[in-house]
Amino acid sequence: xxxxxxxxxxxxxxxxxxxxxxxxxxxxxxxxxxxxxxxxxxxxxxxxxxxxxxxxxxxxxxxxxxxxxxxxxxxxxxxxxxxxxxxxxxxxxxxxxxxxxxxxxxxxxxxxxxxxxxxxxxxxxxxxxxxxxxxxxxxxxxxxxxxxxxxxxxxxxxxxxxxxxxxxxxxxxxxxxxxxxxxxxxxxxxxxxxxxxxxxxxxxxxxxxxxxxxxxxxxxxxxxxxxxxxxxxxxxxxxxxxxxxxxxxxxxxxx
Numbered sequence: 001x002x003x004x005x006x007x008x009x010x011x012x013x014x015x016x017x018x019x020x021x022x023x024x025x026x027x028x029x030x031x032x033x034x035x036x037x038x039x040x041x042x043x044x045x046x047x048x049x050x051x052x053x054x055x056x057x058x059x060x061x062x063x064x065x066x067x068x069x070x071x072x073x074x075x076x077x078x079x080x081x082x083x084x085x086x087x088x089x090x091x092x093x094x095x096x097x098x099x100x101x102x103x104x105x106x107x108x109x110x111x112x113x114x115x116x117x118x119x120x121x122x123x124x125x126x127x128x129x130x131x132x133x134x135x136x137x138x139x140x141x142x143x144x145x146x147x148x149x150x151x152x153x154x155x156x157x158x159x160x161x162x163x164x165x166x167x168x169x170x171x172x173x174x175x176x177x178x179x180x181x182x183x184x185x186x187x188x189x190x191x192x193x194x195x196x197x198x199x200x201x202x203x204x205x206x207x208x209x210x211x212x213x214x215x216x217x218x219x220x221x222x223x224x225x226x227x228x229x230x231x232x233x234x235x236x237x238x239x240x241x242x243x244x245x246x247x248x249x250x251x252x253x254x255x
Contacts, residue, residue, distance in 0.1 A: 114167030116145050132211045135204045142168075142200045147192045148185070157188045165196055172202035 105111075112120055115127030122128060129138055145165055148158035160166035160182055169178050177198050184190030217224050 110171045113171055114164060116141055116164065118146075118164035118167060129203060131207065132214055133207065135207075138203050138207070139200050142196050142203070143193060145196065147195075151185075151188075151192060154191050155188050158185045158192075160185050163195075165192070165199060168199045168203075169195075172199055172206075 115121035115125055116129070117125070117127045119125055119127060123130075129141060133141075142165075147165055148160070148163040150156060150162070151158040160169075163185070166181070166185075169181055173181070181190070181195050181198075185195060
């Protein structure tokens with residue numbers, strides 16, 4: 001399955017694939033960061049009115065309030081450069097710079113790809129179309145998808161919002177095609193197989209270059225192993241530098 005990754009991306013040499021067990025620095029992170037997590041446990045206790053020493057509660061509540069006020073001030077300031085913002089947020093965290101920035105979601109317009117049954121597409125649900133699936137199999141799967149139950153006969157109008165195929169149109173079809181589907185479905189101007197064909201064509205068209213690029217790695221698996229090895233080396237260096245900064249910020253460097 002790993003050949004799907006260099007198959008999806010156009011430039012295989014740029015892929016940074018790595019296996020976590022081969023990056024030793026990642027094993028040090030829990031030991032360093034677990035003590036810091038105790039702050040969040042105290043905040044949790046405060047929020048849930050757990051039994052904590054009264055003096056500790058006073059200091060923690062004051063500290064949390066001050067930190068939140070400072071965060072709101074920074075977030076509301078629009079004229080700070082990215083570097084200044086990171087340094088100020090880092091200062092609030094106690095290290096004067098951000099070492100482990102919190103990941104933020106990076107989503108497409110349609111972050112959830114619907115499966116063949118309308119649920120989230122998942123291999124474990126048995127409703128998925130594989131990245132390198134044979135075109136004949138893709139065609140068969142989409143053509144046999146359940147549609148709006150109201151369309152018992154070809155002449156019955158339907159509601160696209162109640163049809164799993166409409167979710168795939170939201171991902172694969174342009175606005176003109178979606179307008180055509182909506183008009184044709186709600187007026188019984190088109191049948192369900194006609195509605196499904198643009199989705200079938202779009203999926204097969206998207207998969208074709210993926211299959212072509214992946215074939216190189218299927219023919220020579222050593223190429224994938226080399227990509228993984230290179231990715232591990234890059235990740236190892238980056239992880240070691242990051243953990244060095246973490247230890248320094250937490251006062252755990254003794255050299």
